[in-house]
Amino acid sequence: MYTTAPRAAAPPAAATASPARIASIDALRGFDMFWITGGDTLALALGKWLGWSWLIYQMEHVEWEGFVFYDLIFPLFMFLVGVVLPYSLSRYEGRPREAHLRILRRAALLVILGWVNWGVLDFNFAEMRWPGVLQRIGLGYLGAAFAVLYLGLRGRIVFTVSLLFGYWAILLLVPRPGGVAGDLTMEGNLVGWLDRTVLPGTMCCYTHGDNEGILSTIPAIATVMLGVFAGTWLRTSRPPAEKAQGLVIAGLASLAVGFLWWPLFPVIKNLWTSSYVMLAGGWSLLLLALFYYVIDVKGYRAWAFPFIVIGMNAITIYVAQNFIDFDGIARFFLGGVASLFSAAAGAVVLAAGAVAVRWLFLRYLYANGTFLRV
Secondary structure (H helix, E strand, C coil), X not given: CEEECCCCCCCCHHHXXXXXXXXXXXXXXXXXXXXXXXXXXXXXXXXXXXXXXXHHHHCCCCCCECCCHHHHHHHHHHHHHHHHHHHHCHHHCCCHHHHHHHHHHHHHHHHHHHHHHCCHHHCCHHHCECCCHXXXXXXXXXXXXXXXXXXXXXXXXXXXXXXXXXXXXXXXXXXXXXXXXXXXXXXXXXXXXXHHHHCCECCCEECCEECCCCCCHHHHHHHHHHHHHHHHHHCCCCCHHHHHHHHHHHHHXXXXXXXXXXXXXXXXHHHCCHHHHHHHHHHHHXXXXXXXXXXXXXXXXXXXXXXHHHHCCHHHHHHHCCCCCHHHXXXXXXXXXXXXXXXXXXXXXXXXXXXXXXXXXXXXXXXXXXXXXX
């Protein structure tokens, strides 16, 4: 649902009311969402205009095995879902029934929003994609939230390790019908076969399966759990600088595990392999450490305000851009200006304009204290 805070000369109450709120989490979420709400298009346009092939390479998903910056965007968001769980569920201590209702409602709303985002209201179910980004977030949240509610630290560690090694064991030991165990090729993997066999409608985003399909949801829950561990650490009474240091150490350790695991269980985003979970988790921890240290420890917050505006309404902009033609608005106002430059430079102008239009939309919501609370 949407919540609306009263107008005020000061920042909106939703941004400042809770003393437990950590500004760096909102800023990092906004930084993450920036790239899938126009920032990627702007970076690609800049790369083509300036001839920066390295930038173009980092802003396009690896086709199968490998890892680039753009492969971090989705797991970083899921990681941040986990970071806030110890905070959001702490208010339900001693009230498990209310916690259950909140968890189930939020997970269901995310799944439904995902279906709406992919066109369920068109009633063209034969072409409908049933898995998706918001659906995976909802299911990841569901699994991790109940782990936070009912497991202590040791139980959460066992749960997370079991998800990662259990998924590895399934793909290592269980062949698809007519295939061989351990086949992780695009055509022969068990994950894609199960999606093709069970899921109705269409799939995305590779030919032989869905990159947010059934089996790969198992390690995706582990991605959220890595965020839970980070959030639990941030809630301790340790000095802030020590918390930042701990996040760095954990991030480096996670990267080491991911790289060491890679030869045995390749890093493949479309399969959300366990090595991919650890690699993306390592970078997520390091980014959280950086944002937390700069914003919450050192107090340098002004630069992060544009990201906070995005981060406070992350789901809103993700859904809204499928219904509001932000690119068309940018072309309407800046098309004439863009035509004065070369095609490559004009594309940069239009991409920057589309980013600005999205941000101004979110800035308006922020100024009015309107936030989507799923």
